[in-house]
Amino acid sequence: MKLLLFLPLIIPLATAxxxxxxxxxRELQRLLGVCGTTALLGAGVALLTxxxxxxxxxxxxxxxxxxxxxxxxxxxFSAVMVVVVGAMGLAVAVYSLASADIDHESLGYxxxxxxxLLGVCGxxxxxxxxxxxxxxxxxxxxxxxLLALGGRRQQMEGAxxxxxxxxxxxxxxxxxxxxxxxxxxxxxxxxxxxxLRAVPHGGTVxxxxxxxxxxxxxxxxxxxxxxxxxxSYHTPxxxxxxxFSALLTKVGVYVLVRxxxxxxxxxxxxxxxxxxxxxxxxxxTGVLGAVAQHEMxxxxxxxxxxxxxxxxxxxxxxxxxxxxxxxxFMVHVIAAKSALFLVAGxxxxxxxxxxxxxxxxxxxxxxxxxxxxxxxxxALAGIPPLSGFWAKLALVRAGLGEGRYVVVxxxxxxxxxxxxxxxxxxxxxxxxxxxxxxxxxHAQYHPHIPGGARLLLGVPALVLALATVAMGVxxxxxxxxxxxxxxxxxxxxxxxxxxxxxxx
Amino acid sequence: MESVLAIVIGGLYAxxxxxxxxxxxxxxxxxxxxxxxxxxxxxxxxxxxTRGRPPxxxxxxxEPIPPVADPLPQALILTxxxxxxxxxxxALVLIKRVYQTVGTDDLDEMTTTDTEYRSN
Numbered sequence: 252m253k254l255l256l257f258l259p260l261i262i263p264l265a266t267a268x269x270x271x272x273x274x275x276x277r278e279l280q281r282l283l284g285v286c287g288t289t290a291l292l293g294a295g296v297a298l299l300t301x302x303x304x305x306x307x308x309x310x311x312x313x314x315x316x317x318x319x320x321x322x323x324x325x326x327x328f329s330a331v332m333v334v335v336v337g338a339m340g341l342a343v344a345v346y347s348l349a350s351a352d353i354d355h356e357s358l359g360y361x362x363x364x365x366x367x368l369l370g371v372c373g374x375x376x377x378x379x380x381x382x383x384x385x386x387x388x389x390x391x392x393x394x395x396x397l398l399a400l401g402g403r404r405q406q407m408e409g410a411x412x413x414x415x416x417x418x419x420x421x422x423x424x425x426x427x428x429x430x431x432x433x434x435x436x437x438x439x440x441x442x443x444x445x446x447l448r449a450v451p452h453g454g455t456v457x458x459x460x461x462x463x464x465x466x467x468x469x470x471x472x473x474x475x476x477x478x479x480x481x482x483s484y485h486t487p488x489x490x491x492x493x494x495f496s497a498l499l500t501k502v503g504v505y506v507l508v509r510x511x512x513x514x515x516x517x518x519x520x521x522x523x524x525x526x527x528x529x530x531x532x533x534x535x536t537g538v539l540g541a542v543a544q545h546e547m548x549x550x551x552x553x554x555x556x557x558x559x560x561x562x563x564x565x566x567x568x569x570x571x572x573x574x575x576x577x578x579x580f581m582v583h584v585i586a587a588k589s590a591l592f593l594v595a596g597x598x599x600x601x602x603x604x605x606x607x608x609x610x611x612x613x614x615x616x617x618x619x620x621x622x623x624x625x626x627x628x629x630a631l632a633g634i635p636p637l638s639g640f641w642a643k644l645a646l647v648r649a650g651l652g653e654g655r656y657v658v659v660x661x662x663x664x665x666x667x668x669x670x671x672x673x674x675x676x677x678x679x680x681x682x683x684x685x686x687x688x689x690x691x692x693h694a695q696y697h698p699h700i701p702g703g704a705r706l707l708l709g710v711p712a713l714v715l716a717l718a719t720v721a722m723g724v725x726x727x728x729x730x731x732x733x734x735x736x737x738x739x740x741x742x743x744x745x746x747x748x749x750x751x752x753x754x755x
Numbered sequence: 756m757e758s759v760l761a762i763v764i765g766g767l768y769a770x771x772x773x774x775x776x777x778x779x780x781x782x783x784x785x786x787x788x789x790x791x792x793x794x795x796x797x798x799x800x801x802x803x804x805t806r807g808r809p810p811x812x813x814x815x816x817x818e819p820i821p822p823v824a825d826p827l828p829q830a831l832i833l834t835x836x837x838x839x840x841x842x843x844x845x846a847l848v849l850i851k852r853v854y855q856t857v858g859t860d861d862l863d864e865m866t867t868t869d870t871e872y873r874s875n
Contacts, residue, residue, distance in 0.1 A: 381831055388838045395845055399852070407849075407856045408865040411780055414846055418787045419775070421842075425794040425835060432828065433801025 253310045255301055256323045256376060258294040259333050262287055263340075263369035270362035277353070280361040284344040287365055291372070292337030299330040303732075307739065307749035309378060317750050318439030322378035324750055327736035328578055329375045332505055335585055336375070339497045340368050342711035346593055347490045349707035350600070355400050355488065363400075364494065367393040371498050375505060378750055380428050380438040383506065387424070387470075391417055394499060397491050398483060409483030416479040420469035427462035430455065441750035444513045444743050452517050460518035463510060464526075471503025473563055474532040477556045481540060484555065485548035489596030492548065496555050497589045501581060504562045508577065511566060512740040519569060526567035531661040534560030538668040547595045547605040547676060551588070554631065554672070557665060558584045561646060564658055568649045574737035576645030579730055583630065583638035583722055590627035590715035594620065597708050598680060600700060607676065612685035621681045623712050628677065630719035632670035638722035641730065760800045767793035780850045780860045787846065791839040795832045802828030 266287030273279040302308055302325050309324040311317055325333070344364070351360055370390025377383050395417075399410040432438055434455050435446050447456065465476070472480040480500070484492050511519040511526075519526070537557025544550035562584070565577025597620055598613065599605050614621040630637035643666060650659035700708070722729055739745055767789050774786030805824040812819050854860050 381834070385834065385838065388842065392842060392845060395842075395849070399849060402852055402856060404856050405867060407853045408867055410849060411853050411862075411865065414849060415775075415783055415787065418842065418846070419790070422787070422790040422794050425791070426797055428831075429794060429798030429801050429828075432798065432831070433803070 252301060252305075252308065255294065255298050256308065256310045256325055259291060259298065259337075259372040259376060260369060262291045262294055263365040263372065266290075267362045267365035267369065270365060271359070274359070275357075277356045280356065281344075281348055284347065284361040284364060285341070288337060288340035288344045288368070291368065292334065292341050295330070295334035295337040298325055299327075299334050302327055302330040307745050309749045317378075317752075318437050318442035321382050322439060322441070322750050323376045324378035324441070324746065325376055326739045326746060326749075327732065328505070328508070328740060331578065331582065331732065331736060332375050332501075333372055335582055336368060336371050336498060339494065339585060339589060340364070342589065342593075342715060343490050343494045343497075345707055346493070346596070346711045349704035350488065350490050350596060352488075358400050360397070360400060363393050363397050367397065367494065367498070369393075371502055374502050378440050380431065380440060380443070384421070384424055384428060387502075388421065390499070390502070391421070394495060398487050398495075400487070400491075403486070406486040409486035412479045413483040416469055416476075420466045423462050423466035423469070427459050427466060430462070431459050434459070439750070440509075440513055441747045444516075445747050445751065447514060448516060448743070456515070457518050457521070460511075460515040460522070463515075464507065464522075467503045467507045467510075468529070471500045471507065471563075472533075472556050472559055473529050474536050474556075474560070477533065477537070477559075480556055481549060481552045484552040485546070489548070489592055489599065492552075493589050493592040493596075496552070496592060497585045500555060500559055501562075501585060504559060504566075504577075504581070507563070508566050508574070508740065512569075512574070513743050513746060516743070519566070523567050523569060526563060527655055527658045530560045530563035530567050531658045532560075533557070533563060534661055534665040538665045538672070541672045542668055542675075544672075545607050547598065547607065547680065548592070550672060550676065551591055551595060554669065555588065557669065558588065558631070560665070561643070561662065564646055564650070564662065567658070568646075568653050568655065569741075570649050570653060571734060571737045571741060572645055572652070573649035574740055575730065575733035576642060576649055578733040578736050579645060579722075579726075580639075580642035582729065583642045583719065586715045586718040586722070587627040587630040587639060590712050590719070591624065591631065593708070593712040593715065594624045594627070597623070597712065600708065607679035609686065610680040611683045612681075614681040616685075619709070623709070623716055624681065625677065626716040627719050628673040629670075630723065632673055633666045634670070636723045638719040638726070640723060641726040645730070756804055756806075757800060760796060760804075764793050764796045764800065767796065778862045780853060780862060783862070784843070784846045784850055788839070788843050791835070791843070795835050795839075798828050798831055798835070 266283050270280050270283050307326040309322055312321040367390060370386050370393060373386030374383055374390060377386055395414055398413055399406055435443055437443055469476040484495060534557050537553050541550050541553035541557060544553060561580050562577050565573040595605055602610055630639045633639040633643040647659050647662060771786045771789030771793060774782045802825050805822055808823045810819045810823040810826050857865060
């Protein structure tokens with residue numbers, strides 16, 4: 252039981268260290284990457300089953316009693332997230348077997364990926380705010396290096412923006428932690444929750460909440476602090492973009508949900524309109540940016556921003572149904588979005604470009620790839636019976652129940668625009684005839700990918716696309732799980748009791 | 756003492772922000788470093804300043820006699836300094852590479868990611 256909470260940290264760490272020892276042996280590094288992420292997925296599933304059976308579980312590192320030591324906590328939400336992280340890590344590790352090139356692998360691409368997963372899992376499982384800061388920095392430094400690996404001009408410019416904005420966010424976060432410690436004298440999240448619920452909040456705590464909202468708003472690309480994301484996410488190789496889009500911004504949203512349902516409950520109640528406004532504007536600006544793009548990966552990067560709006564919308568509504576919608580949406584969007592990015596990578600591999608104007612004829616030439624794109628694209632737009640439909644339905648129903656009609660209208664309008672921009676990719680890249688360039692034979696447009704590589708690139712994308720179908724057709728079990736997780740989030744007593752062992 | 760430190764922290768934040776809105780990436784990284792230091796001093800100050808009272812447990816006792824200095828903010832700052840050192844070292848190497856690749860340290864010239872990019 253206790254080991255289970257440490258495993259999602261130990262596995263990526265051990266894999267990364269082993270990868271460092273195998274520095275010059277690429278084959279071994281690849282094998283380690285796949286084995287490590289498989290083990291992580293297994294550990295995540297085991298943790299989820301334990302949390303489903305026993306409720307919130309926690310363990311004290313080094314047996315220091317809470318709130319003095321570092322606590323690791325898992326409730327349903329974080330356990331679900333750990334499973335998703337393991338699954339995504341595995342999908343990208345398999346995809347990388349065929350997509351990563353020797354330049355990246357010789358610079359430590361595989362160990363860095365593991366360090367990234369380590370930082371993400373640590374952020375999900377820690378029960379201490381300062382420890383969260385440390386895990387976030389672990390995640391960030393790995394992402395900085397992964398973003399800049401290879402060092403093309405585009406990547407360098409993207410990296411400088413990404414690094415600067417994330418370091419500002421970290422400085423905000425650190426300042427918020429410092430002031431919070433001055434106010435409460437503790438940084439254990441359960442202890443903070445217990446202390447801050449007992450008193451009406453004066454002037455300082457809302458300021459801290461605002462600081463942390465700004466910090467994680469930057470990290471999760473919430474309006475108006477999202478410009479770094481579309482400027483940087485399309486520059487690295489597709490496998491790196493996929494893992495970034497699947498995990499980094501989502502961890503930011505996870506932390507927002509965690510601190511505003513556990514610690515800053517009063518601020519979350521008071522700031523609902525503000526959070527909903529940020530959510531609505533995030534959706535709208537993201538999708539408008541996407542509609543204006545003519546390059547697949549940039550277009551999808553803007554959609555990351557737009558989808559973050561839906562996740563934050565659930566937090567702003569703060570009802571069990573809305574939070575369940577957010578959790579369901581999180582799993583759905585990670586699967587759908589990652590599948591789309593992986594397909595964009597396959598398209599790039601086939602044609603050498605992701606510029607929509609230069610693409611065409613893929614439906615005729617590569618119908619399977621077209622299908623791989625179509626399913627997650629429709630899921631992302633929210634077409635029934637795919638996963639996105641149920642996620643959006645829950646959020647919309649929760650919004651109508653709360654009488655927040657403006658944000659519901661925005662959510663529905665953005666869905667239509669999402670569909671429109673997906674149609675644009677479909678029409679340009681797959682449907683229209685290939686633009687004929689001077690002196691080219693038709694056969695050169697879609698060079699043959701060898702069979703082994705085709706499997707390695709296609710299977711992760713296929714599994715993720717099928718996941719959106721499965722989550723749509725069989726939405727019931729996952730949705731029930733999300734509802735239970737939402738109830739846990741809205742009852743901080745369970746969390747506090749699990750960590751401090753007392754009834755508050 | 757608190758008021759002096761408060762002024763120092765405010766000055767560091769102001770200087771850091773001023774440097775961050777300059778166009779040169781070198782100044783931007785310096786600004787980030789100052790922001791980090793300002794945050795560290797902030798943690799130190801709001802954790803209550805107690806001078807000359809280290810938290811020792813006297814012989815035969817079980818806990819230190821108050822008032823003692825709180826060791827936790829100092830431990831937090833140590834951790835933050837180490838992390839800041841690593842991140843800033845990386846950032847410095849990054850701006851060197853950016854300068855080599857892009858050929859300028861002017862942020863206003865780094866706009867190829869925002870415009871339509873055509874791969875050859």
